[in-house]
Every structure is written in structure tokens, then in C-alpha cells.
């Protein structure tokens with residue numbers, strides 16, 4: 831396994847729309863394992879392949895308090911949403927920035943597991959937020975896109991300065 835480099839906002843590569851995975855094979859399983867290691871090392875509760883500059887539809891999440899519930903989803907799609915809730919979010923690609931985002935409270939997701947088997951998952955709370963956040967990454971979208979333009983400008987300047 832390997833720790834991968836995480837792209838930071840406003841890197842334009844974070845705007846790439848990821849392609850569906852055609853076949854869940856050893857290459858994808860290795861990618862998922864590397865993404866989990868990268869996520870735990872950061873540390874964070876979720877990571878999308880886009881963030882490690884691989885533009886295929888793979889996400890990993892672990893929202894458990896003990897960090898012992900790794901989940902990997904391939905080609906994840908939200909097929910139903912219910913309710914709304916606001917939660918403070920952060921992102922490994924936008925270090926040091928936290929802000930409130932409104933998302934669906936409950937979701938049903940369809941995806942493939944690492945054996946290529948289809949699955950459906952009902953999620954709420956932090957897991958639902960995290961899955962929606964990571965799927966956004968696969969579509970080239972970041973949580974700061976939900977904030978006002980003024981806030982986003984401030985964040986972009988702050989991170990540009992930090993990158994020097």
C-alpha cells in the first residue's frame with residue numbers, strides 16, 4: 831500500500847469529472863487500499879479518487895469513531911434522497927477550512943463493492959453527508975462551491991498563500 835498525494839483547492843484537476851469504472855479488478859482494489867491508507871494517514875473520514883488525481887469513480891469512507899469501518903464504493907450513485915440537514919464539513923483538499931453545508935438528510939446509494947457486486951445502502955447522519963461529499967468530488971465539485979463567492983475567494987487566497 832502507499833500514501834498518495836492529495837490535490838489541494840484550487841488545483842484545476844479537482845474539477846475533472848471522473849469516468850465510471852468498467853471493471854473492478856486488482857488495479858481498482860489496489861487503488862482503494864491506497865486511498866484508505868491515505869485517508870487514515872491524513873487523517874480524514876472520506877476520500878474520492880479525484881483527490882489523488884485518479885479520475886475514476888471510486889470513493890472510500892470511514893465515519894466510525896474507532897476508525898475501524900473502512901468502506902469502498904465503486905461507481906456510487908445516489909438513487910433517493912430525503913429531508914435536509916446542515917452539517918459542518920471539511921475536506922482534505924481544502925485543509926484548515928470548515929463550513930456549514932446543506933445536504934439531504936437521508937440517502938439511498940447504489941454502488942459496486944470491491945468484488946464488483948452491486949449493493950444498495952441506506953445512510954443518514956455523517957455517513958450520508960460524507961457519501962454525498964465524496965460523490966461530488968467525482969463530479970468535480972467541492973464543498974466550498976456551496977459557500978458564498980466571497981467566502982470562496984477568501985479560502986482561495988488563504989490556500990494560495992499557504993502553498994507558497
Ligand code: NI
Pocket residue numbers: 920921922923963967
Ligand atoms: Ni473532500
